[in-house]
Amino acid sequence: MKTGRLKQGSAIVSNIILLLDALTVWQAAELATWLRFGGSSTLPLGYDSLIVATSLLAMLCSSLVYQSFRGGSWQAMYGRVVLAWVITIGLLLSWLFFSKSSEAYSRLFVGTWIASMLPLLLLQRTLVMQALRWLHRRGVNTREVLLIGKGPMSNDLAKRAREASWSGFKVTRQVSANDLARITQLASDATYDEVWINLPAHEASSIPAVLDALKHSAADIRVVPDLLTYRMINHGVTFIMGVPMLDISGSALGGINRLIKQIEDYVLASIILLMISPLMLGIAAAVKLTSPGPVIFRQKRHGWGGEEIVVYKFRSMAVHQEHDKVTQATKNDARITPLGAFLRRTSLDELPQFINVLQGRMSIVGPRPHAVQHNHYYKELIPNYMLRHKMKPGITGWAQVNGLRGETDTIDKMKWRVEYDLHYLEHWSVWLDLRIVFLTVFKGFVNKNAY
Template sequence: MNGLLRPHMTKLTAIFQLVDGILIAGCYAIIHSNHRIVWQDKDTLLILISLVVFFVIAKKYGLYRSWRISTVVKESFNICTIWLYSLIILVFLGYLLQQLQYFRPQIIFTWLIATPICLCVWHVFARKVSHFLRIRNFNSRSVAILGYSELSKRLANTVNNATWMGLHFCGYYDDRICSDGSRLTKDDLEDEFFKGNLDDLVKMARLGDIDIIYITFPIFAEKRIQEIIRAFCDTTANVYLAHDFDSYNILSGRWDMLGEVPILSIHESPFHGVNDWTKRIEDILICIPILMLISIPCLIVAISIKLESPGPVIFKQRRYGLNGKEFSIWKFRSMKHIENETNVPQATKDDPRITKVGRFIRKTSIDELPQFLNVLSGKMSIIGPRPHAVVHNTKYRKIVDRYMLRHTVKPGITGWAQVNGFRGETQTTDKMKKRVEFDLFYIRNWSLLFDLKILFMTFKACIFNKNVY
């Protein structure tokens, strides 16, 4: 089993890695020559290290996976992200080795901009050429689906609607009609794409008429699937298992190996490996400039709070953070009295506990600004599910399905639920369920672009949202 699940490098992948390497090195060489600087051994070493770092990160991001399962937008964004991280690591290595004097800023900056542009143009061009050839049946592959079900139909629709993948759907096959025709209805058998049973498919595969076979039988039919796979051992077709993993409500799924055993993650944070670094660097790069900008306004707010009512300027409350661990969240105090942590009623409209200054800072979300210090300390993220009071977690984890999965990531100052109107008071369990639903959607679909989208939407929500008291 060792190495059973592994990425497969095709000839096309090798060509693309070669061209990418030439473009990275070529961009540097052209920029270097335009500055009319003498080439040194350190320039060669710089290029070699950059190539190693780029391809290591590219492997982690799956840049060279088949185009049949990726989009041009996602690939272009990955290229820019990978290249940015490559240069960051390169500069960091130069700092550690005390070689930064050999990093010429004018060359590095131009290289930073020019290289991803060249790589993206090359990858888009190659995709267009490949698409052009595939729709004319060059480099296309014939696909058959074994098993007739709703999953099979979804799979067939995906193949038929995505011509750029270069896949040609040949039909459904299902061996259940041999032993028990009642398991397939008359309408099923009359489907124009229903071609026959397992024996028919094996014959087609032996003749070389089928390139790819997707088996969509239920996962509990393990013995039958093993028999079917053995039947295809006498063919050259590529065989895949397709299963409706959505029924498991997967949070962040990926294949991995535990020793020699392949495993599939069901509930897992998306912030592992490079993604963890990405999220942390994103938080720091956004957080530090914001803290510099808000320092004076925060001082004015602190003085206003102190002058209006007695008590501390900063309100601290215990919340659940990453992995369900408690931490103290910081906010500007907006109420006359600090709530009892054993019984924390949420603020409501016209709540008498809220001060005049407090009403303003809550309405404009200024009361949340001290949480940027929580972000800088690593307890929170700028974007993520909003942390709830401990007493609320104790209540809702019992009545809202999958509630605690929100804590597989760091809590955020703002989040996907908040910019969609689910912020402030949650009067009903249904509203909390919707908030959790949006939070889990964010965790499943996280990306840097998604975070930036939420960040921009937050500004609009802070001005026009009416649900904060």
């Protein structure tokens, strides 16, 4: 069995990556030095100490959030790099501020250093991961797996392992859960690094017997639960009162992710509002002059956790009253004013929602909020519909930049929109948010289906 060598190798890889993080921060400082001081080898007093201390700090912060990306995703790896960078920069700037030593260092140097640090760290991680994948594909530092279970689920798992050869996991044998004698024999051979027990729900009662057959194995044993029939949102394991509980449906914004998302929203919303305030004043005046009624239309929507919130929009319809039913706008809708048609088609009617973001009711990116009455209607027709409320509603979203805007005159259209919303919840990251904002600028504002 190669477990000892592999575990030692994994530790070595982890330590090398942490050391590379420190070296990358130092390299970013070298770049900043060249830009600020013209490549001078003699730095002003105190710079060397600051660079060394920050490099060691970066290595420490990386160690706090680092996880092996064997079999993991690029997004998760990059997210941890960004998080470590944010913590490092936050501590660096805090020290400069509270020690009143910021004046001792060139702002151009510090700014260039901080700005170049992140792309260099991301490039370094990319190169390391590609190198590890290259080694894994050639059988170096792989983990051999004994897969217990036969049938569609196990066959699919074995296929995934074959196709994802870069992950380093190699299913070398597959055996039925009923063949306990064979399992005991294979476990005693000590040739496997991991054992995966992958049984359908109706065979779950066999797991204790399988575990007993593996009692002499020193391999890492994992149980793959049969949860393919459930829609899982940000699943994982949570310990409550010391008891491990499997999360079927959880929020993507737990812990540090929630803070990151809030900072992202407040910073972007503040900047955008400052930039578009003249435009908003012009639209407000145009709405007031072209039709009677209020400038801002307020409508109740469901927010995070299903809580009712008030969402702002520039009024795009003639004033009318709807009591128990909210009718979606349709093509050539007589209620829409001429100016309102332009505002809706270009999404300019949504601009007041940046105020909702600063109020904490909405996010810049997230599932679009639907009218309360629509939620009551669709939640009975579309499975997992209310899972959309695991996150704050957004001004723009993954569904919108993929063309799913405007009237949903069929259930299928709403189902597709919900699917895109759930995909966003399952794969949320800062990078995905920035990608959606970028796509919104170029393809998300104007849409032929927005009436």
